Amino acid sequence: MNKPLVSVVMPIFNAEKTIGRSIESILNQTLKDFEFIIINDASEDRSLEIIRSYKNRDRRIRLINNSRNLKIANSLNLGVSAAKAAIVARMDGDDISHPQTLEIQYLYLKANPKVAIVGSNISITDKA
Numbered sequence: 001m002n003k004p005l006v007s008v009v010m011p012i013f014n015a016e017k018t019i020g021r022s023i024e025s026i027l028n029q030t031l032k033d034f035e036f037i038i039i040n041d042a043s044e045d046r047s048l049e050i051i052r053s054y055k056n057r058d059r060r061i062r063l064i065n066n067s068r069n070l071k072i073a074n075s076l077n078l079g080v081s082a083a084k085a086a087i088v089a090r091m092d093g094d095d096i097s098h099p100q101t102l103e104i105q106y107l108y109l110k111a112n113p114k115v116a117i118v119g120s121n122i123s124i125t126d127k128a
Contacts, residue, residue, distance in 0.1 A: 003084050003085060004033050004034050004035045004060075004084055004085045005031065005033040005034060005085060005087065005106055006031065006033070006034040006035075006085050006087045006088070006089050006102055006106055007034065007035050007037060007080075007083035007084060007085040007087070007088050007089070008026050008034055008035070008036045008037065008088075008089045008091055008102070009037045009039070009076060009079035009080055009083060009088055009089070009090060009091065010022070010026075010036070010037070010038050010039065010079070010090075010091040010092065010093060010095075011038075011039040011041055011072050011075035011076045011078075011079060011092075011093075012038065012039065012040055012041065012043065012047055012051075012092075012093035013040075013041040013042070013043055013047075013069065013072070013075075013093075014043045014044055014045045014047060015043070015045075015047050015093030015094060016043075016045040016046040016047050016050060018093055018094040019047055019050050019051065019093050020050055020054075021096055022091065022092070022093050022094060022095055022096060022097075023036075023038070023050075023051070023054045023061075025095070025096045025097040025098075025099075026091060026097060026102075027054070027058055027060070028099055029097065029099055029100070029101065029102045029103065030099055030100050030102070030103045031100075031102040031103035031106055034060060034085070034089075034102060035060055035062055035083070035084055035085065036058075036060050036061045036062065037062045037064065037079045037082055037083060038051050038055075038061060038062070038063055038064070038079075039064040039065075039066065039075040039076070039078055039079045040063065040064070040065045040066060041066045041069050041070055041071070041072070041075045042066045042067065042068050042069040042070075047093070048065065051063055062082065064078055064079060064082060066078075076090075087106060087109060089101075089102060089105070098120075101120060105118045105120070
């Protein structure tokens, strides 16, 4: 894979109930040139199995599988260290991204080089 425009980094732990929807919301982005780094932090549920099923279908997914639980900050740091893009997007295993999130934020950052961080509003839809 060439250097992507964006690296999406998602550390997860025991997210089997929500991980599928989260992964799909990234894979269905209007901006297609990204890598998706998912860090499984030694999950004890079916999270790893679910991630692997998506990884087998989409080459943009890169899996880091921690052999022991390193907690979210350390797992996130592993993912950011592995990122190939200059722009890193942050995602959690229970987040659902709007289909245009990456595109809108990427274009904004490119048009405004003095801006280092962008974010968005959230809507809480359910308790998963």
